[in-house]
Amino acid sequence: MTGTDIAAPAVPPAHAAGSARLRGFLRRLRAGDLVAHTITLAFAASILLITVLLVMELWGKSGLSRTKFGWGFFTGSTWDPVAGDFGALPFVYGTLITSFLSLLLSVPVGLGAAIFLSEMAPPRISDSLTFVIELLAAVPSVIYGLLGVFFLVPLMRQYVEPALVKSFGYLPLFRGPVYGVGVLTSSVVLAIMILPFIVSISREALMSVPREQREAALAVGATRWESTWQAVVPFARLGIIGSVFLALARALGETMAVTMVIGNDPRINPSLLAPGYSIAAVIANEFTEASSDLHLSALVELGLVLFLLTMVINAFARLLILTTTRKGTAQS
Amino acid sequence: MNMAAMANPLRTNDAPKDNALRPEPAAAPDAKLRVAGLNFYYGAAHVLHDVSLEIPPNKVTALIGPSGCGKSTFLRTLNRMSDTVRNARATGAVTLDGEDVMAMDVVQLRRRVGMVFQKSNPFPKSIFDNVAYGPRLSGHMRKPALEEAVERSLRRAAIWDEVKDHLQESAYALSGGQQQRLCIARALAVDPEVLLLDEPCSALDPIATAKIEELLFTLKDNCTLVIVTHNMQQAARVAEFTGFFLLGKLIEFDKTEVIFKRPSRKETEDYITGRFG
Amino acid sequence: MIWRRFVNAFMFALTGVCTMLTVSVLFFILGYLIYQGGRSLSWDFFTKLPAPVGETGGGMANAIVGSGKLLLITILLGVPVGFLGGVYLAEFSGAAFASVVRYTADLLNGVPSIVIGILAYALVVVRAKQFSTFAGGFALSMMVIPITLRSTEQFLRAVPNTLREGALALGASKSRAVVTVIIPAAMRGILTGTILGVARVAGETAPLLFTAFGNRYWSPGWFQPTASLPMMVYTYAISAYEDWHRQAWAAGLVLLSMMLVANIAARLILSPKGVQRA
Numbered sequence: 109m110t111g112t113d114i115a116a117p118a119v120p121p122a123h124a125a126g127s128a129r130l131r132g133f134l135r136r137l138r139a140g141d142l143v144a145h146t147i148t149l150a151f152a153a154s155i156l157l158i159t160v161l162l163v164m165e166l167w168g169k170s171g172l173s174r175t176k177f178g179w180g181f182f183t184g185s186t187w188d189p190v191a192g193d194f195g196a197l198p199f200v201y202g203t204l205i206t207s208f209l210s211l212l213l214s215v216p217v218g219l220g221a222a223i224f225l226s227e228m229a230p231p232r233i234s235d236s237l238t239f240v241i242e243l244l245a246a247v248p249s250v251i252y253g254l255l256g257v258f259f260l261v262p263l264m265r266q267y268v269e270p271a272l273v274k275s276f277g278y279l280p281l282f283r284g285p286v287y288g289v290g291v292l293t294s295s296v297v298l299a300i301m302i303l304p305f306i307v308s309i310s311r312e313a314l315m316s317v318p319r320e321q322r323e324a325a326l327a328v329g330a331t332r333w334e335s336t337w338q339a340v341v342p343f344a345r346l347g348i349i350g351s352v353f354l355a356l357a358r359a360l361g362e363t364m365a366v367t368m369v370i371g372n373d374p375r376i377n378p379s380l381l382a383p384g385y386s387i388a389a390v391i392a393n394e395f396t397e398a399s400s401d402l403h404l405s406a407l408v409e410l411g412l413v414l415f416l417l418t419m420v421i422n423a424f425a426r427l428l429i430l431t432t433t434r435k436g437t438a439q440s
Numbered sequence: 441m442n443m444a445a446m447a448n449p450l451r452t453n454d455a456p457k458d459n460a461l462r463p464e465p466a467a468a469p470d471a472k473l474r475v476a477g478l479n480f481y482y483g484a485a486h487v488l489h490d491v492s493l494e495i496p497p498n499k500v501t502a503l504i505g506p507s508g509c510g511k512s513t514f515l516r517t518l519n520r521m522s523d524t525v526r527n528a529r530a531t532g533a534v535t536l537d538g539e540d541v542m543a544m545d546v547v548q549l550r551r552r553v554g555m556v557f558q559k560s561n562p563f564p565k566s567i568f569d570n571v572a573y574g575p576r577l578s579g580h581m582r583k584p585a586l587e588e589a590v591e592r593s594l595r596r597a598a599i600w601d602e603v604k605d606h607l608q609e610s611a612y613a614l615s616g617g618q619q620q621r622l623c624i625a626r627a628l629a630v631d632p633e634v635l636l637l638d639e640p641c642s643a644l645d646p647i648a649t650a651k652i653e654e655l656l657f658t659l660k661d662n663c664t665l666v667i668v669t670h671n672m673q674q675a676a677r678v679a680e681f682t683g684f685f686l687l688g689k690l691i692e693f694d695k696t697e698v699i700f701k702r703p704s705r706k707e708t709e710d711y712i713t714g715r716f717g
Numbered sequence: 718m719i720w721r722r723f724v725n726a727f728m729f730a731l732t733g734v735c736t737m738l739t740v741s742v743l744f745f746i747l748g749y750l751i752y753q754g755g756r757s758l759s760w761d762f763f764t765k766l767p768a769p770v771g772e773t774g775g776g777m778a779n780a781i782v783g784s785g786k787l788l789l790i791t792i793l794l795g796v797p798v799g800f801l802g803g804v805y806l807a808e809f810s811g812a813a814f815a816s817v818v819r820y821t822a823d824l825l826n827g828v829p830s831i832v833i834g835i836l837a838y839a840l841v842v843v844r845a846k847q848f849s850t851f852a853g854g855f856a857l858s859m860m861v862i863p864i865t866l867r868s869t870e871q872f873l874r875a876v877p878n879t880l881r882e883g884a885l886a887l888g889a890s891k892s893r894a895v896v897t898v899i900i901p902a903a904m905r906g907i908l909t910g911t912i913l914g915v916a917r918v919a920g921e922t923a924p925l926l927f928t929a930f931g932n933r934y935w936s937p938g939w940f941q942p943t944a945s946l947p948m949m950v951y952t953y954a955i956s957a958y959e960d961w962h963r964q965a966w967a968a969g970l971v972l973l974s975m976m977l978v979a980n981i982a983a984r985l986i987l988s989p990k991g992v993q994r995a
Contacts, residue, residue, distance in 0.1 A: 165840070414829055419827065
């Protein structure tokens with residue numbers, strides 16, 4: 109008997125592919141499966157619901173402020189609840205300047221640590237140290253604030269800032285009275301808070317660089333450092349940049365630690381030693397005491413701005429990080 | 441035909457090969473599984489072409505062929521494990537004792553047609569819980585009956601003596617060969633009429649392989665066995681019937697003796713004598 | 718050549734310094750808190766209510782209980798939603814829907830916690846016309862849902878497909894296979910992810926500012942404003958009272974200890990010694 113012989117069919121004729129599949133599908137969705145399928149689907153969909161509600165509420169509750177100020181909201185620099193005049197510029201400025209400054213401070217240190225952990229440290233030590241560094245991300249924001257208020261602020265006020273004024277006081281960046289609280293202190297706290305993210309993600313990006321890249325440089329006589337800096341780091345640059353953006357998104361949204369050390373002054377001042385204000389900080393401070401519907405609406409509009417800002421930056425960051433890890437694994 | 445190229449021909453053991461006394465499978469009305477005109481597609485890829493054969497009951501049927509020829513895919517349509525792939529489509533008829541497999545409740549089908557996989561896959565549970573998993577699914581078994589079923593299955597799988605004092609230990613504590621026999625016991629625990637084995641020994645050493653092959657002889661009394669293997673000598677050792685697959689087509693299906701000594705198709709002969717594959 | 722060798726050694730030494738700097742921050746924080754907070758911890762701290770404003774003494778019993786209640790709501794409300802959602806994504810969902818949900822979960826994860834607080838305010842506080850424990854728990858739940866969902870999905874996907882096939886081949890329906898084999902196999906990881914997620918939201922202050930709001934007394938039931946440990950740290954730290962500063966340190970120490978214990982315990986669960994059993 110060969111394969112081409114067909115035995116006398118004592119069986120029903122061939123089913124159409126479609127109906128067999130449908131019947132199979134229905135049969136698979138027996139009582140237990142249907143319930144499980146539906147319940148879990150409902151819960152998965154809840155994420156979509158939450159997000160939709162979030163956007164709706166942010167948009168809706170900021171309506172009053174949006175219609176009153178329009179785009180002028182972002183150019184106005186007065187924040188006067190009594191007069192009902194609200195401008196976001198000081199907060200946007202404060203948020204951006206503290207975040208970027210914190211990146212300036214933490215990226216070199218973070219990248220350095222990531223390089224060490226990925227290229228120099230033996231795997232076991234690298235893993236343990238990374239675990240410890242990642243624990244930093246688990247420290248609540250308010251604890252950073254606590255240390256900021258009682259340790260860092262006096263330190264800045266008594267030693268660091270006066271020293272800066274002495275050496276660089278001719279620059280507008282370091283002019284003015286020394287309070288301890290202010291943009292600079294806030295940036296330092298933020299820098300420490302975002303450090304674990306930069307270290308952890310950059311380290312992974314570096315570790316996913318294929319062996320051949322390192323070896324190619326070494327083979328032509330480069331030192332370990334040269335191979336690392338000139339071959340490995342550039343290869344992982346997308347992931348590293350991604351980690352920076354991720355850290356930036358975290359810094360933008362940080363509330364408690366910033367509120368406690370930034371000075372809460374809604375004015376724009378070129379000096380880093382001056383107090384400032386961030387979007388998250390003003391929402392935290394004024395939300396429960398909002399004196400009018402317009403005030404509340406303006407605060408919600410600030411929340412909307414923060415939401416959009418972090419969403420865009422996060423999405424971009426994830427794209428970068430995804431690209432790097434895929435590139436690394438594709439080539440290795 | 442170069443028989444010298446084939447090492448270790450048909451195994452001799454006490455179980456007599458009574459193929460000569462049995463009627464031709466083509467006319468046997470009591471074929472356990474009947475496949476007619478089976479075509480199988482993964483999305484646009486046409487993987488199985490017009491396969492027809494009949495699996496005789498209480499025998500070992502081997503399916504051989506080079507890698508990628510579709511024999512595993514074919515095996516998986518018999519218990520509709522192929523359903524788990526999203527773009528899978530099958531046309532044609534597959535019947536179990538005359539009942540249409542595609543129309544049957546798939547859960548019921550899989551209790552009647554069990555499967556042992558290429559790489560042993562015990563659950564991260566105890567040995568007892570692994571074997572008891574199948575019986576527990578139907579729900580209404582009391583503890584003594586469960587324990588009896590577990591012992592019976594472990595005995596049938598020739599592993600009872602090795603594990604009887606360790607039933608509560610993790611299945612992962614067993615060796616590779618033992619884990620595979622445990623998986624066989626697990627599959628037997630629901631008393632299937634058919635047992636499908638997809639290259640069950642490919643990850644095992646020769647001694648473990650031999651143990652499982654010995655096992656197959658005792659199992660077929662209560663069970664119909666279909667084994668996919670890439671090892672021709674294994675097919676020759678254990679199976680009464682053999683089917684040869686190539687590029688998604690069933691080239692030839694006959695008694696093992698015939699396939700290996702007097703194949704009717706050139707492709708079969710080429711494969712048997714090692715010209716490719 | 719000597720210069721290059723020098724640069725090599727120097728740069729790597731520098732990176733080592735960066736690493737040590739980063740690592741030491743954690744120990745510094747811990748040490749400082751133990752020093753400052755340890756001195757202020759007392760039995761009173763755990764058992765007494767806050768003293769009237771301006772007076773010394775008192776404790777944070779109400780804040781501890783408040784945080785406990787908030788966590789309870791989070792675990793009862795947020796964790797199951799995230800868990801079951803993750804099950805859907807890993808086991809039942811089609812690819813398109815799954816990627817939409819995944820993307821949205823990641824998006825939600827990145828939203829600053831204070832914005833989530835605004836949402837909880839709008840949905841719960843405005844409607845009930847008062848601050849409440851429930852509103853605070855609601856805010857924290859919404860933060861924990863995307864975390865739990867992603868980690869559940871991730872650990873379920875990591876279960877080898879051979880286990881799924883093994884269960885199906887024995888005649889288990891899809892949902893039974895998921896419940897009796899796959900979820901138990903992934904349980905360790907799911908538990909870890911959940912503990913880490915809950916620990917993370919337990920330390921959040923911002924979303925509580927205008928949901929749970931705070932309370933100097935006991936908060937009866939679930940629909941009154943309540944004190945919480947992180948909020949007490951904040952309020953006391955920025956106050957003018959020396960005694961309150963002391964208590965803020967103590968509260969900070971308790972909070973940090975809980976975080977660290979939870980994180981370390983979770984990691985230990987994930988990498989046990991010996992064979993895994995489900």
